[in-house]
Amino acid sequence: MSDNTSSLRSPLGRARGLGSAKDGTHHWWAQRVTAIALIPLLLWFVASIVSLAGAPLPAVQAWIASPISAVLLLSLIVAVFHHAQLGLQVVIEDYVHAEGVKLVLLLAVKGAAWLFGGIAAFSVLKIAFGG
Amino acid sequence: MANDQTRAAGGKRPRPLSPHLQVYRLPVTALSSITHRATGVALSVGTLLLVCWLVAAANGPAAFASVSAFIGSPIGMVLLFGWSLALFYHLGNGIRHLFWDAGHGFDIATAEKSAYAVIAFAVGATLLAWIVAFAVLGGR
Incomplete structure (x- = not known):
């Protein structure tokens, strides 16, 4: 505050954009939005998996290929991997303090979430359209 | 530090x-907090399943068939x-x-109660899911 006298910028103006992640509440909010989406999606998914216990492949494929399951599975995949990489990012930022290692881990987590999410989504689409 | 008590006795x-x-x-609230983080990391890896x-x-x-065999194996079931x-x-x-x-x-009182409620929910829901899954499996 003391150097405010030597600057015409307001305290808010100087603080703006200087949060630790430079993105304000976006990370926090995205984690909550995906969390809320995952509550019904996961309850539906677990109930479905339970009802598919021991089911033969054609029955599993038919379930995945049905429009409602396919769309809900794709939504689940997007929400799960987005939520997971947001959470893992916080864990890494909390515990890994060597800047280089931290950067590599963050990029690895984000890359892995993107790739595995893509593989899962592609598999659903392949069953839905190629069946 | 070892001399904390001495300093406290000295009036500070x-x-x-x-x-x-x-x-x-650890109080149950602290345990529930670190368990949330640990299960989050474990679930991230488990999603690969x-x-x-x-x-x-x-x-x-x-x-x-091979993935089903792995999931049906003892280690798969434990995972x-x-x-x-x-x-x-x-x-x-x-x-x-x-x-x-x-x-x-x-x-604190509510946070402790809700921590125990979450543990009870987790155990109850898991058991329910497995009981129903085995019932479905037995019916095939």
Whole structure:
């Protein structure tokens, strides 16, 4: 505050954009939005998996290929991997303090979430359209 | 530091110390907090099981048979059971966090009660899911 006298910028103006992640509440909010989406999606998914216990492949494929399951599975995949990489990012930022290692881990987590999410989504689409 | 008590006796307020994790029994609220994080990390890895299952289903009978055999094996069952328990814990405790985000249940008495409620929910929901799954399996 003391150097405010030597600057015409307001305290808010100087603080703006200087949060630790430079993105304000976006990370926090995205984690909550995906969390809320995952509550019904996961309850539906677990109930479905339970009802598919021991089911033969054609029955599993038919379930995945049905429009409602396919769309809900794709939504689940997007929400799960987005939520997971947001959470893992916080864990890494909390515990890994060597800047280089931290950067590599963050990029690895984000890359892995993107790739595995893509593989899962592609598999659903392949069953839905190629069946 | 060792001379905290001496300093306290000398009239100064003792500095707050971090709990020494090997000798300090964590309160249930602290345990539920670190378990949320641990289950989150475990679930991130466990989600790869879901990816394997989807890839196998897309790939055909041979791949699906081997993934099914792995899931049905003792180690696969243990992993899946752990996955389901972690999932229901993280789900229940996540809802607890959402209530906190909305400004509810932050006092210690309520937070302790809700921690036990989450543990009870996780165990109950996991057992229910497995009982129904085995009933479905037995009916085939």
